Amino acid sequence: xxxxxxxxxxxxxxxxxxxxxxxxxxxxxxxxxxxxxxxxxxxxxxxxxxxxxxxxxxxxxxxxxxxxxxxxxxxxxxxxxxxxxxxxxxxxxxxxxxxxxxxxxxxxxxxxxxxxxxxxxxxxxxxxxxxxxxxxxxxxxxxxxxxxxxxxxxxxxxxxxxxxxxxxxxxxxxxxxxxxxxxxxxxxxxxxxxxxxxxxxxxxxxxxxxxxxxxxxxxxxxxxxxxxxxxxxxxxxxxxxxxxxxxxxxxxxxxxxxxxxxxxxxxxxxxxxxxxxxxxxxxxxxxxxxxxxxxxxxxxxxxxxxxxxxxxxxxxxxxxxxxxxxxxxxxxxxxxxxxxxxxxxxxxxxxxxxxxxxxxxxxxxxxxxxxxxxxxxxxxxxxx
Amino acid sequence: xxxxxxxxxxxxxxxxxxxxxxxxxxxxxxxxxxxxxxxxxxxxxxxxxxxxxxxxxxxxxxxxxxxxxxxxxxxxxxxxxxxxxxxxxxxxxxxxxxxxxxxxxxxxxxxxxxxxxxxxxxxxxxxxxxxxxxxxxxxxxxxxxxxxxxxxxxxxxxxxxxxxxxxxxxxxxxxxxxxxxxxxxxxxxxxxxxxxxxxxxxxxxxxxxxxxxxxxxxxxxxxxxxxxxxxxxxxxxxxxxxxxxxxxxxxxxxxxxxxxxxxxxxxxxxxxxxxxxxxxxxxxxxxxxxxxxxxxxxxxxxxxxxxxxxxxxxxxxxxxxxxxxxxxxxxxxxxxxxxxxxxxxxxxxxxxxxxxxxxxxxxxxxxxxxxxxxxxxxxxxxxx
Numbered sequence: 001x002x003x004x005x006x007x008x009x010x011x012x013x014x015x016x017x018x019x020x021x022x023x024x025x026x027x028x029x030x031x032x033x034x035x036x037x038x039x040x041x042x043x044x045x046x047x048x049x050x051x052x053x054x055x056x057x058x059x060x061x062x063x064x065x066x067x068x069x070x071x072x073x074x075x076x077x078x079x080x081x082x083x084x085x086x087x088x089x090x091x092x093x094x095x096x097x098x099x100x101x102x103x104x105x106x107x108x109x110x111x112x113x114x115x116x117x118x119x120x121x122x123x124x125x126x127x128x129x130x131x132x133x134x135x136x137x138x139x140x141x142x143x144x145x146x147x148x149x150x151x152x153x154x155x156x157x158x159x160x161x162x163x164x165x166x167x168x169x170x171x172x173x174x175x176x177x178x179x180x181x182x183x184x185x186x187x188x189x190x191x192x193x194x195x196x197x198x199x200x201x202x203x204x205x206x207x208x209x210x211x212x213x214x215x216x217x218x219x220x221x222x223x224x225x226x227x228x229x230x231x232x233x234x235x236x237x238x239x240x241x242x243x244x245x246x247x248x249x250x251x252x253x254x255x256x257x258x259x260x261x262x263x264x265x266x267x268x269x270x271x272x273x274x275x276x277x278x279x280x281x282x283x284x285x286x287x288x289x290x291x292x293x294x295x296x297x298x299x300x301x302x303x304x305x306x307x308x309x310x311x312x313x314x315x316x317x318x319x320x321x322x323x324x325x326x327x328x329x330x331x332x333x334x335x336x337x338x339x340x341x342x343x344x345x346x347x348x349x350x351x352x353x354x355x356x357x358x359x360x361x362x363x364x365x366x367x368x369x370x371x372x373x374x375x376x377x378x379x380x381x382x383x384x
Numbered sequence: 385x386x387x388x389x390x391x392x393x394x395x396x397x398x399x400x401x402x403x404x405x406x407x408x409x410x411x412x413x414x415x416x417x418x419x420x421x422x423x424x425x426x427x428x429x430x431x432x433x434x435x436x437x438x439x440x441x442x443x444x445x446x447x448x449x450x451x452x453x454x455x456x457x458x459x460x461x462x463x464x465x466x467x468x469x470x471x472x473x474x475x476x477x478x479x480x481x482x483x484x485x486x487x488x489x490x491x492x493x494x495x496x497x498x499x500x501x502x503x504x505x506x507x508x509x510x511x512x513x514x515x516x517x518x519x520x521x522x523x524x525x526x527x528x529x530x531x532x533x534x535x536x537x538x539x540x541x542x543x544x545x546x547x548x549x550x551x552x553x554x555x556x557x558x559x560x561x562x563x564x565x566x567x568x569x570x571x572x573x574x575x576x577x578x579x580x581x582x583x584x585x586x587x588x589x590x591x592x593x594x595x596x597x598x599x600x601x602x603x604x605x606x607x608x609x610x611x612x613x614x615x616x617x618x619x620x621x622x623x624x625x626x627x628x629x630x631x632x633x634x635x636x637x638x639x640x641x642x643x644x645x646x647x648x649x650x651x652x653x654x655x656x657x658x659x660x661x662x663x664x665x666x667x668x669x670x671x672x673x674x675x676x677x678x679x680x681x682x683x684x685x686x687x688x689x690x691x692x693x694x695x696x697x698x699x700x701x702x703x704x705x706x707x708x709x710x711x712x713x714x715x716x717x718x719x720x721x722x723x724x725x726x727x728x729x730x731x732x733x734x735x736x737x738x739x740x741x742x743x744x745x746x747x748x749x750x751x752x753x754x755x756x757x758x759x760x761x762x763x764x765x766x767x768x
Contacts, residue, residue: 042718047718086707301454302458302461314431314433327425330454334430
């Protein structure tokens with residue numbers, strides 16, 4: 001179940017879609033995989049056992065948030081992130097690159113790295129490829145992401161090209177820093193590169209090739225799901241994925257809605273993370289087999305039926321839509337707890353459905369049920 | 385386990401303290417019992433299964449809150465409060481008398497009842513003995529409380545006497561209204577009277593005698609824990625309890641801190657409810673075998689030890705004080721979930737300890753560990 005060497009075994013293909021298993025020091029990850037977001041060392045409103053019960057094999061943690069509070073060195077002194085948050089299975093950490101751009105104030109980017117102010121207390125901070133990898137080592141992350149620059153879209157070809165080139169130099173430095181971790185520290189762990197290049201196909205290809213020259217354990221596609229139309233995201237994947245190694249996991253960062261995930265799986269993506277199921281749950285919204293429901297809506301006030309007749313999570317098995325409407329309206333914490341649980345279960349059930357369909361060579365048919373009627377990708381929903 | 389006739393069996397005595405079992409249509413209640421407060425059809429931040437896991441036999445629901453949102457008739461149409469909130473064991477409901485006084489605006493009290501405005505939307509509402517009992521019937525409450533007037537303390541003897549006399553007339557009307565429920569509706573259920581009279585011993589005695597003349601399935605002591613010193617509360621119990629029937633359960637409403645509960649058990653009280661464990665949990669405070677801890681305190685930032693070494697709840701078994709400090713500071717929902725769970729477990733463990741000590745004739749010795757250093761009772765903590 002646990003592996004001293006990080007590896008990826010493809011087990012089935014259906015067109016470009018694929019299903020397999022990632023082996024890590026902390027256990028196996030079935031792909032395509034959805035990673036719930038545990039920003040501040042908690043998947044919001046969920047007990048760790050409950051997250052596992054939904055079917056999650058791996059969580060995502062945020063370097064940016066954890067470095068600011070409670071601090072990476074502190075977490076290391078307390079035995080690492082897994083012990084700290086009571087999640088013994090794999091954890092992937094991002095490098096902080098995205099949040100530095102989206103959350104912090106007074107950023108100053110240089111070749112060396114990024115100086116910025118904490119969004120919590122204005123404290124001066126610094127992130128670089130070396131520091132981002134050091135933080136991820138201190139956290140004990142199983143899959144560590146290179147430090148990259150995430151430019152806002154839309155931007156010119158020249159601006160994106162310059163940013164991508166910087167990200168590639170930072171990727172090399174990140175890989176080198178990962179390589180300097182001890183054998184014991186790296187056992188069963190991985191470092192992933194991140195393809196940048198906006199929605200420009202030529203830049204994406206160059207970025208993918210540059211990363212593969214460096215050589216990573218897996219390849220992520222970053223800088224998408226930042227407000228562009230779903231079609232632009234899919235076109236970018238069409239241009240990028242064929243240039244990524246077949247035998248390494250591919251991770252589309254910060255994605256997405258169910259239809260985004262299905263479309264990306266069809267294009268050969270293996271891993272996803274998104275705050276949408278957890279954040280929507282806290283906002284009274286549920287993903288169901290009957291579509292997205294807003295439980296705040298008065299039409300649910302006397303609806304004695306289950307939230308989703310196709311689901312067996314506690315919200316569906318043990319409460320009614322009327323109860324959920326009541327606790328959402330009353331602002332009760334149980335509303336966030338039940339709807340988050342349900343939404344995470346919905347996402348994990350979708351991943352299981354996709355894996356099964358790939359094994360049975362019917363993923364295209366499954367995908368028709370999720371055809372995109374929800375464009376564009378919603379800015380700000382994709383990352384915490 | 386479930387009973388068609390509500391009854392109370394005393395099983396052990398130790399001085400004035402006693403332990404027994406209350407039999408109801410929805411199951412047994414071991415006494416002395418602590419009832420977690422489920423104000424708005426949820427014990428805040430807890431799944432119903434988790435509440436049961438802490439050892440709770442019975443919950444308290446609030447007539448005032450539920451009548452305003454989602455409404456008693458609505459809950460009845462949805463199958464009753466037990467089904468609505470997914471708690472199949474006994475529920476005691478208060479009558480709304482306390483909250484009408486503490487929460488609503490523009491109250492107008494007459495012999496008939498109380499006109500008031502909802503604190504949620506200003507809607508005009510009315511509560512009377514008959515309406516309070518009707519609401520409790522609609523909710524399907526197992527133990528229904530008479531409608532009473534809760535005067536603010538301090539007040540003159542004359543004012544409290546007048547208010548108590550009104551409460552006694554309302555108690556008779558409440559009992560009559562309960563008697564008009566069908567045999568099926570009342571099977572295995574109970575109606576409790578509430579002793580009033582402030583801290584005046586003579587009024588408490590008269591109130592206790594008036595209620596016993598009417599005849600109830602149990603007797604509550606109301607109007608305490610509203611800011612008076614603990615000694616005044618205990619003196620009032622000393623004056624009141626000897627005048628309450630030995631063979632009926634006795635319930636001290638809205639109490640309290642651990643030392644309040646222990647002192648009241650020594651004086652012959654069988655049942656308690658209080659928001660303190662749940663509200664404190666949401667505020668970052670924990671009751672532990674080492675005293676009350678404020679997890680917000682910086683001294684816990686790197687404390688790798690368990691919250692309470694004497695406890696086996698999820699907060700204690702699976703997280704550190706450092707983690708709890710972090711999630712409290714970050715305002716994460718998991719902080720409320722873990723600390724509420726722990727505090728409810730602490731209270732239920734205390735009740736179990738008291739029951740055991742009564743059986744073993746050593747409750748006085750146990751009580752020495754909880755001698756009151758925490759006076760006075762905190763106003764506003766005692767009721768939601």
